[in-house]
Amino acid sequence: MPNRILKESICASDTIDGLSWFEEVLFYRLIVNCDDYGRYDGRPSIIKNRLFPLKENLTIKAVSAALDSLANAGLVTLYVFEGKPFLYLPTWNQHQSIRAKKSKYPDPDSCPQSSEIICKQMQADVTVIQSNSYSESNTKSESNSIDSTELPSASPVLTLQLNDGTEYGIVEQDIAEWQLAFPNVDVLQQLRAMKLWLKDNPKRRKTKTGIRRFVTNWLDREQNRGGMRQTQDYEPPKKSTAPPDATKRQRAPDYLPEWAD
Numbered sequence: 001m002p003n004r005i006l007k008e009s010i011c012a013s014d015t016i017d018g019l020s021w022f023e024e025v026l027f028y029r030l031i032v033n034c035d036d037y038g039r040y041d042g043r044p045s046i047i048k049n050r051l052f053p054l055k056e057n058l059t060i061k062a063v064s065a066a067l068d069s070l071a072n073a074g075l076v077t078l079y080v081f082e083g084k085p086f087l088y089l090p091t092w093n094q095h096q097s098i099r100a101k102k103s104k105y106p107d108p109d110s111c112p113q114s115s116e117i118i119c120k121q122m123q124a125d126v127t128v129i130q131s132n133s134y135s136e137s138n139t140k141s142e143s144n145s146i147d148s149t150e151l152p153s154a155s156p157v158l159t160l161q162l163n164d165g166t167e168y169g170i171v172e173q174d175i176a177e178w179q180l181a182f183p184n185v186d187v188l189q190q191l192r193a194m195k196l197w198l199k200d201n202p203k204r205r206k207t208k209t210g211i212r213r214f215v216t217n218w219l220d221r222e223q224n225r226g227g228m229r230q231t232q233d234y235e236p237p238k239k240s241t242a243p244p245d246a247t248k249r250q251r252a253p254d255y256l257p258e259w260a261d
Contacts (some may be wrong), residue, residue, distance in 0.1 A: 004032050015073050023066045026051065027075055030089065038092025039105035042067075042078055042085030081106040158191055160215075161198050163205040170215075178215070182223045190222055191215070 006028070010016055016024060029051040034040045041047065044064040052058050067087070070076040078087050086105050156169030170191060178187045194215065198205050206214045 023069050026066045035104040037103035038089040039103050042087040079108040168211045182219045185219050185222045
C-alpha cells in the first residue's frame with residue numbers, strides 16, 4: 001500500500017479539534033488503510049480487527065460510535081452497496097494521490113443513501129450483535145455453573161459433606177452412571193460408606209470440585225478388589241461332621257507356617 005500524506009495544517013483544524021482522542025486516532029488509521037480511492041470496508045468489526053489488532057479491550061460498539069462521530073463531522077461518508085456497509089473519505093482527492101486504476105470497493109455515487117441513515121442502521125446492527133453475544137455467553141456460563149443438585153427435577157438420593165460444611169447432592173443419574181462404570185460394586189452402599197467416612201474424618205473432606213474425583217477413586221478401588229463378586233463367590237470351608245477316626249494316628253505336618261512359630 002502506498003504511503004499517505006498528513007499535512008501540518010491538520011494540527012490547527014477546528015474539525016479535528018472537535019474530535020475525541022479515539023475518534024482522531026481512528027481517522028488517522030483510516031487514512032493509512034483506505035485504498036487508493038479513499039474507500040474502505042464499513043463494518044465496525046472489520047475496522048476494529050484490522051485498524052486496532054493489538055487493542056484487545058476495544059469494543060465494536062466504541063468503533064461504531066466513533067464512525068458515527070466522524071460521519072457527523074463530515075470526515076467520513078458511509079454508504080451501503082448490495083446490503084454491505086462501506087465508507088470513503090470525502091476530502092481524499094484534495095490531499096492524496098490516486099495511482100491505482102481501479103478501487104477495491106464499490107463506487108459510493110451508486111449508493112444515494114445518506115450517512116445519517118446508514119449510521120443509525122449500523123448502530124442498530126452492532127447492538128443486535130452484542131446483545132446476541134451477551135445472551136449466548138450468559139447462557140453458556142449459566143449452564144456451566146448449574147450443578148446437578150440445582151436442577152428442580154433431580155432431587156438428591158443422598159448427600160456428601162464438603163470441607164466448607166455444605167452438602168453435595170448425589171442424584172439417581174449419578175448413581176446409574178457410576179453403576180455402569182463399576183458393575184462389580186454396590187454403588188449406593190459404597191456411597192453410604194463414603195458419607196460415614198466423611199462424617200468421621202472432617203479434616204479429609206473434599207471440595208466441591210474434588211468430591212466427584214473422590215467418589216470415582218473410591219469406587220475404582222472397590223472394583224479392583226472384586227466388589228460384589230468378592231462376597232458372592234467366596235464360600236467358607238465346611239466343617240466335617242464325621243467323628244474323628246481313633247484308629248488313625250495323627251501326624252504333625254512336615255513344616256510349620258511362619259505365623260505358627
